[in-house]
Amino acid sequence: xxxxxxxxxxxxxxxxxxxxxANAKSSCFKKYSVGESLTQDSAKFQADEALLQxxxxxxxxxxxxxxxTPGYSFSPRKYRCSDSGGMWTCHAQATFCKL
Numbered sequence: 001x002x003x004x005x006x007x008x009x010x011x012x013x014x015x016x017x018x019x020x021x022a023n024a025k026s027s028c029f030k031k032y033s034v035g036e037s038l039t040q041d042s043a044k045f046q047a048d049e050a051l052l053q054x055x056x057x058x059x060x061x062x063x064x065x066x067x068x069t070p071g072y073s074f075s076p077r078k079y080r081c082s083d084s085g086g087m088w089t090c091h092a093q094a095t096f097c098k099l
Contacts, residue, residue, distance in 0.1 A: 028097040031055060040081050040088045047092035048077060055096055073097040 031054055035046025052060035052069070059069050074096060081090040 028095055030093060030095050033092050035090045035092065037088055038086065040083070040090065043081060043088040043090040044077075044079055044092065047079065047090045051077070051092055051094050071099055073099060 031051045033047045033050035033054065035043040035048070035050060037043040037046055049060065049064075052063055052074075055072065059072055063069050063074075075094050078093045079090050081088055
């Protein structure tokens, strides 16, 4: 029974990896943006919006309603933020992959 379970798992894993296109990595790309606002959180939000808008306006619209980013993976963002006398500026970076 154990041998059969291991074989079934191996077959499932092989079929899963076979379903991933060989060029899946080539459909990924990096984007960079800048957001400015009175608070750091708002500046990050502005930067996220700019990342999505520069990728696909339709995806941005769905994301704004809380529906995620259909058709794309949207990696965790990296931010570099600074406060310049009451105005926050955040530079954002993300990797998108077309699904």
